[in-house]
Amino acid sequence: MKSKVLAALVATMAVGATCAFAANPFVDVPSDSWAYKSVVELADAGIIQGVDGQYFQGNRNITRYEAAEMVAKAMAHMDKASVEQRALINKLADEYADELNNLGVRVSALENRVGNVKLTGDARVRYRYQDGSKENDNSWDYRVRVRANSQVNDRTKVEFGVSTDNHNFADNGTASNTTQKENADIYVDRANVDYNFGGNNWDLKVGRYNYVLGGDRAYGYNYGDTFDGAQLRYGNDKFAATAGYGKFKEGDVAGVDYNAFAKGTGIAAKYIPDGIEGTKTGYGELEGFFGGGRAAGSAIGVYYNDFSSNDETFGGQADDLWGAYGSLNLGKWNALANYERVSYEKPVSTERGMQDDAAVWIGKLTYGKASFAAPKSWDAWVEYINAQDGAFFGGSTNGWRWGNHMDNIESWGAGVDYTFAKNAMFSVMQSFGTNTKDGSNADPEEQTRAQFVFVF
Structure with a gap:
């Protein structure tokens, strides 16, 4: 899965952040990019960190573990998410349940998600x-x-x-x-x-x-x-x-x-x-x-x-x-x-x-x-x-x-x-x-x- 595709999915889950006051942390995401707003919101919410702290590398394929890491961070913001956002987080958490377990996000924690x-x-x-x-x-x-x-x-x-x-x-x-x-x-x-x-x-x-x-x-x-x-x-x-x-x-x-x-x-x-x-x-x-x-x-x-x-x-x-x-x-x-x-x-x-x-x-x-x-x-x-x-x-x-x-x-x-x-x-x-x-x-x-x- 390419990171820009996942970013588009997870963008709807970026909660508690407003890009009006957030700075772009990635040198390879220009302000006129179609993904600029979503990428900045995700970075500001702490869901993504990019590569080496400077590059987003939007065309790079990512591993399932990297995707699961993003989902885990989105789960941490569940209390601020809307009903629609929670539904999408839950769907992604189910998809990456095995990887989340290996990352220490236990199945019991997934089952206790608010709104699930x-x-x-x-x-x-x-x-x-x-x-x-x-x-x-x-x-x-x-x-x-x-x-x-x-x-x-x-x-x-x-x-x-x-x-x-x-x-x-x-x-x-x-x-x-x-x-x-x-x-x-x-x-x-x-x-x-x-x-x-x-x-x-x-x-x-x-x-x-x-x-x-x-x-x-x-x-x-x-x-x-x-x-x-x-x-x-x-x-x-x-x-x-x-x-x-x-x-x-x-x-x-x-x-x-x-x-x-x-x-x-x-x-x-x-x-x-x-x-x-x-x-x-x-x-x-x-x-x-x-x-x-x-x-x-x-x-x-x-x-x-x-x-x-x-x-x-x-x-x-x-x-x-x-x-x-x-x-x-x-x-x-x-x-x-x-x-x-x-x-x-x-x-x-x-x-x-x-x-x-x-x-x-x-x-x-x-x-x-x-x-x-x-x-x-x-x-x-x-x-x-x-x-x-x-x-x-x-x-x-x-x-x-x-x-x-x-x-x-x-x-x-x-x-x-x-x-x-x-x-x-x-x-x-x-x-x-x-x-x-x-x-x-x-x-x-x-x-x-x-x-x-x-x-x-």
């Missing part, structure tokens, strides 16, 4: 199988999600997202079929504002967001999905405290329909989750980070949820839940241990009789780290779940298993994730050694899952 709107998403095709399960008729499914993230200013971000949810290929009905249309509904799963303040240590999020019960580092055994609420977080590289309140929007979380149970169905109450979406909870979490900080180090945390009844749960629901986790990062190895105990407002009927609480232990060991941005990166993991009857109350779990491999069970699992191309990952998971804990039911068959995920 970034459209992302993912598409997943998944296969799930368990011998003898009715779910096998719908073994193949897909999901597509789209996200729009906007950096409104240096403190405020806005996120909006839609999802098709999981739509299985066995739905062969016509487009006019009511069930088909309901299954294919697209819904809003993200709509929130995130405000950072107090020296960047305080963060307030309000709206619809992804909530993992236990936080980002925990397993997400009982819930990891769409949530409407407000969350306040204080954090630094050593410590974080989170508090929030809101409603669960997916899955049969924290509730039991005792009305149905009272009608003499003969089915244990905990297996009749009806109308549970909308159950409210207040939650809190304390975390400590060490050996590399919050982003890459190890962590320990404790968390608590207090559940509230909605009209349809008739008060017969999970009352509260507390848990703790530890995540130990040792180079390429990571070890996770997670414990949860749920208490019920009224005793629930389980295979062990009427129980008012239940617990689960989870362990997971991972080697390596598959990254969508790094082709040929991979990881392998093994996990162990030991859950008492009633520990899993029917939520939209963040785990990979079907519900019958989450409750009253002792089971192992293993998997591999492999990034076979940039932004494209293949994963396979398998359970083994699965047994019911009380021995009263036949042991379930093992589960297999494989999936392709593409991000864009």
